Amino acid sequence: MIVEGQAQRTIWVDRDGWSVNIIDQTRLPHRFEVVTLRTLEQAAHAIQAMLVRGAPLIGATAAYGVCLAMRQDFGDAALGNACDRLLSTRPTAVNLRWAIDEMLAALYTVPKAGRVEAAYARAAEIADADVETCRQIGVHGLPLIEQAAAVHPGRAVNILTHCNAGWLATVDWGTATAPIYMAHEAGIPVHVWVDETRPRNQGASLTAWELGQHGVPHTLIADNAGGHLMQHGLVDLCIVGTDRTTATGDVANKIGTYLKALAATDNGVPFYVALPSTTIDWRLENGFDIPIEQRSGEELSHVTGRTKWGESVTVRITPKETPVRNDAFDVTPARLVSGLITERGVAEASREGLVALFPEHG
């Protein structure tokens, strides 16, 4: 999407034809800084230290990490080591494993001398496929926004989102944001309520930034505020992303998603979840079987931001000895989900709904 007036992806091959550029997302929203990756180790670090985050972008970065490794040494041992190193960065990210498997499948059968070229070709396909998947999510989600616009002619459609399921989490378009960007470009007036998304503040730092750069009207709110806005008719629909979806349509997403789904249901506000089908775990029947990552309490007790002099500073907001619990995700049961927006269409949040779109998993 647009940054400082220029079309931008989150990852791209440099003009030199081989090194890989990414946006250092740990610097956002205060600085837009492009980092160039030239070695496997730099790619692994970018994933591990969360310079890049979001399942699809992690996958694409890992794919290019394999390319960089092949430039250094295209032997079988080096390929295996590169994949192991990349897999160790974020062991629970599903797309990371998928992307590595894709690269391995593409490279093992190729003569060693052709591996560098084959690696860049497959990595580019993975990145382009992600863009196309997200674009299709946008195409299928757009009518939901068009319908809301038709109900309220003359005013913007108010869409609430949680966390960052934006283009920064993918290669381009985003998942939850794809229908929003598409509506904006189609001239449908939209306005996005951006949940701050404590404790890591991805809404305040990433979603607010990317919508602002692209020119999409939006307003930041506390995570606490969404229910109140829905009670007052100020939310027309919710669209969020997901980290893992069961075969029955339960959705694991950033902590707090469940509370918004409850409020949406209580107020008759449609609640949609946007996802590439690669996030569906077809083996799982019950969302409560999805393991929930526990993260450091410092994410809650400490906050990093900029002083008015532009300095990056971390401050503690709690008493020193306060114990903290920090669950990263929660599960929204399918009964609270109005629909799943996938690259093949909008499915009912149920096994029947999903299998109708993805009969190969029936």
Added chain:
Amino acid sequence: MIVEGQAQRTIWVDRDGWSVNIIDQTRLPHRFEVVTLRTLEQAAHAIQAMLVRGAPLIGATAAYGVCLAMRQDFGDAALGNACDRLLSTRPTAVNLRWAIDEMLAALYTVPKAGRVEAAYARAAEIADADVETCRQIGVHGLPLIEQAAAVHPGRAVNILTHCNAGWLATVDWGTATAPIYMAHEAGIPVHVWVDETRPRNQGASLTAWELGQHGVPHTLIADNAGGHLMQHGLVDLCIVGTDRTTATGDVANKIGTYLKALAATDNGVPFYVALPSTTIDWRLENGFDIPIEQRSGEELSHVTGRTKWGESVTVRITPKETPVRNDAFDVTPARLVSGLITERGVAEASREGLVALFPEHG
């Protein structure tokens, strides 16, 4: 309650017999600092700049502000001016108006020479009455915790609370915390989930501090996390405070309360609201008629805390140009409230339930 091992109220007359001590709550949790008020203007500033906050404590501080004014000039004009000045500090706080009216009623008929003494006597009564009201809320709320303890012998009762309805918001005991302190002192094992309470972080800075000082086990969580904990059976009951309650049992409380009430209902967790009956607005039938204060967006875009060197620093966590909306309260409909814990007992959240306890309003 206890601070640094000593019993403590939030407001008390100094050993000199006339100046008034308060805790500067803007310094918490990082510093416990007592401020001495010696003039009307200092009292007014303490309320306005939120050195003291919480409806009951604001009322008590205003009462003592009248005392300090009478020491300077006990004439009728000075009395009227003092009341006007104090009322102007937080025009929407209901208890402020009530305390000022009490002081006026107590002083107008008193010979001028006796006004200083009469003022201190009435202010002390107001403060003591608040302590007794909160203690009674504790007495009536305690059986709810005892019942939960009986259901789960051998483990702590997990109680979730939002914002600070603790002793820092009152003269002592607090409202939502009174039953918790009473259970703790009765030897019933309790553990409190403390909502951070964005955007002003009253949970992280005040509730966590006061529970820690008193020795009540507690854990800070993001506002987003409560629903997830309830889904996993980790919350036995919720107790929150209220800023205004309708005659029909609708409750206006800190933004985000409604989301927790929805989650409690969805998971069969009892959801109680603790309140002195002075917060009941007997004229109101519908919670959505309660005006909701809109506060500065900077409360959300900027965070103040301590650096590791102990310095107090404010940082911005959003892009500079991000628009922010900051509603301070939301309304929880009576249908989501299991009961109202008042100084006269636990009422059903309905007109019938409230009138049964307060027949004078029938």
